Amino acid sequence: MADAVSKLGWDKLRTKSRQSLPDFLTESDDSLPAVLLPHQQAAVAAIDANEVVVIEKSRRIGLTWGVGSSATLYASASRAAGGMDVLYIGYSLDMAREFIDVCAMWAKSYGLAASEVGEALFRDTKADGSSDDILAFRIVFASGFEIMALTSRPRSLRGRQGMVIIDEAAFHDALAEVLKAALALLMWGGKVVIISTHDGDLNPFNLLCEEIRKGQMPYALLKITFDDALAGGLYQRICLVQHKEWTPEVEKQWRDKIIAFYGDAADEELNVIPRHGAGAYVQAALIERAQRGDAPVLRFEREDAWAELADHLQKAEALEWCEEHLLPVLEALPAYDTYAGQDFARTGDLSSLWISQRQQDLSFPCVLLLEMRNIPYEIQKLIVFYVLARLPRFKGGEMDATGNGGYLAEVVAKRWPCVVKRMITVQWYQEITPKFKAEFEKDTLIMPRDVDVYNDHRAIRLVRGVPQIVREDQQAGKGEGKKTRKKRHGDSAIAHMLCWAASQHPEYTNPDYATPASTGLIPAAEAASTRFADPDHSYMPYRSY
Known part of the structure; x- marks a missing residue:
């Protein structure tokens, strides 16, 4: 009965909240602004x-x-x-x-x-x-x-x-x-x-x-x-409605925040300058609607010199980072069917690991997005194994096996047979992307509110009739007082598509699959441990690898 009441009452509550002018616009004070800007x-x-x-x-x-x-x-x-x-x-x-x-x-x-x-x-x-x-x-x-x-x-x-x-x-x-x-x-x-x-x-x-x-x-x-719109008083009106004090400084901060959210898309979205070439395949409004989740976006990035460190120092630092940042997130995940998708890169671009869960209402929210930039192959393997070994009810995944990604996809698929090694081709885009867009339209996808995630999904464009990722440089923050250019090419969007595709193909998953820890092959205390004497397996929560 509660569900029925909620469904019947929602539209009325929603309409009631919108069907009234702000109080200041209903008062007869000549000093107040015009209703329309x-x-x-x-x-x-x-x-x-x-x-x-x-x-x-x-x-x-x-x-x-x-x-x-x-x-x-x-x-x-x-x-x-x-x-x-x-x-x-x-x-x-x-x-x-x-x-x-x-x-x-x-x-x-x-x-x-x-x-x-x-x-x-x-x-x-x-x-x-x-x-x-x-x-x-x-x-x-x-x-x-x-x-x-x-x-x-x-x-x-x-x-x-x-x-x-x-x-x-x-x-x-x-x-x-x-x-x-x-x-x-x-x-x-x-x-x-x-x-x-x-x-x-x-x-x-x-x-x-x-x-x-x-x-x-x-x-x-x-x-x-x-x-x-700002010159005409848009933000002053927002402050008036929200009972906030307007100042030029506060307006500038708000403007900068909005522009930062849109990133490289700001020219098209805010300055009304159409981007060269075909438009984005997934509408901006659909992406924004999906970006209502609070999943953490964790980024592990190191300088070039870090790759020259001794292996045991790299592993120790990576494990320390995993336990500080990843472990609390993974331990808090609810027990829903969980899927993974990864777009791999070693240098220049970044590796993006997208984790989503199929919830009771059939929505498919992201619960973790992990991005790795300039990380050696073995450390990427360590971190990916660390994550997958701790996912509740891990049902399947797809990993980019194109080019250098083939190695990591191979070792992961060997350990987890429910993971598919996927070649990213035009044919794959042609089959998957229209269905992926339909999920946005049905409002089943929930994504973190992050500017890079937004821009990555806007990078899906029609190329000779096929919706696919268009590679382009995007602004990715500032460093040492000046802007730095860091390449992205829709990395998180590809990982998201791979994750969603894994959830759509039952033949890719094994419902009887369980991690060794859950089958009782090792004691629970040992399963929870992340360090072992063997340095080659110190990242595994169990020995049966």
């Missing part, structure tokens, strides 16, 4: 003045909030006053819910007569005559018009009139078809609003923007960068 006002003015408006924008500037105010006014007005239906099309169900929540808040604030937010089934008739129902969200106004929000389907626009809002257009799978259907509504006095962050300079959205700039399309084009 300048960039939001500019968007509303452009919608009023033009049939077609294209807005290329930064992320995190609250534009949906401003556009929702305009949509609510149009849907609530009478036909004589220019009222019309509003059809919002996002690329995910969460976007549709959020937009409807925003419009419901505006309707309540305006004091408009409108129905409660409700779910509706939209009949989608396909070209072959068959049909299925799409979940949509709707608000009906006393004017007779409505706001309906649903996911991207070109056919959903057939037979409808009014305003069409296409949000995050660059990330729609069939943008050209959606635009074609939307622009047909202009014949009967409709409006089309196309909003998006960029996703590569070859994306249809950017090509549309370029056509407008060249004068080839008679549409209005509005560009809003992150700094434009």
Whole structure:
């Protein structure tokens, strides 16, 4: 019964939390700021003045909030006053819910007569005559018009009139078809609003923007960068809502933090400069949604000279690091089915070991991400064995066996038969990556909130029709007062894909497999020990290797 109550009550609680303006915006004090910020006002003015408006924008500037105010006014007005239906099309169900929540808040604030937010089934008739129902969200106004929000389907626009809002257009799978259907509504006095962050300079959205700039399309084009929004008071408004004191210094710190989060993607995501080439395969919003986990990201990195140390000194230092940083994490892992994936590198790039667990609700959260840079082969072997030997219910893994990774993958697979040696090929990408992206869309993946993890997953791009990792340098921090360049090529994303792939193939796992410690081959006390007299096996928690 508790689950049913939670499910029924969640939407109401969520809507209630959003359907109200902050207190300071409801007070009648002339000294208080306008409800809409300048960039939001500019968007509303452009919608009023033009049939077609294209807005290329930064992320995190609250534009949906401003556009929702305009949509609510149009849907609530009478036909004589220019009222019309509003059809919002996002690329995910969460976007549709959020937009409807925003419009419901505006309707309540305006004091408009409108129905409660409700779910509706939209009949989608396909070209072959068959049909299925799409979940949509709707608000009906006393004017007779409505706001309906649903996911991207070109056919959903057939037979409808009014305003069409296409949000995050660059990330729609069939943008050209959606635009074609939307622009047909202009014949009967409709409006089309196309909003998006960029996703590569070859994306249809950017090509549309370029056509407008060249004068080839008679549409209005509005560009809003992150700094434009800040100059208009975005962070001051955030401080006002959160009851914080605003100062220029605090705003700069906040701006620097946001830019640091996006890393090399900041130009595209915040400065509205499309990246050269095809766009990212997994949408930024999906990656951000998945980055809600608190799994530790541990990094073991050493200088070149460290590789020249005596073997026993390297092992002793590596073991000390493992016991200080890894052991507490591994001992705290819950008893769920556990999977591993590793992308290997010795120099230049880094080795990334991704550990995830399949939980009761079928989600697949990362529980540990370990990255090793400039670490000798034998020490990488020591650390990987240290981790895998302590994983609860370890069911399987996949390890990059391409090039130098073949050695480590081989010795691990020999010790753990449930680990597969995987060659990373175009064919592998073609088979795995679309399914991997679908897991983001289903919201089953949970990742650590880390800028390198974000950038690695954004490095999955379409290359000649195949989604794969695109190698490129990325900024990776600062050292000794100056920026240092450290190469990444989607390392954690490859490890994540390998880990997820291991969880999808039952033939790769052995449900009867158990570590020697769990079968009673050695005493529990000895199994827990990490040091033995034999230096070659001091990293193993048991002798039966």
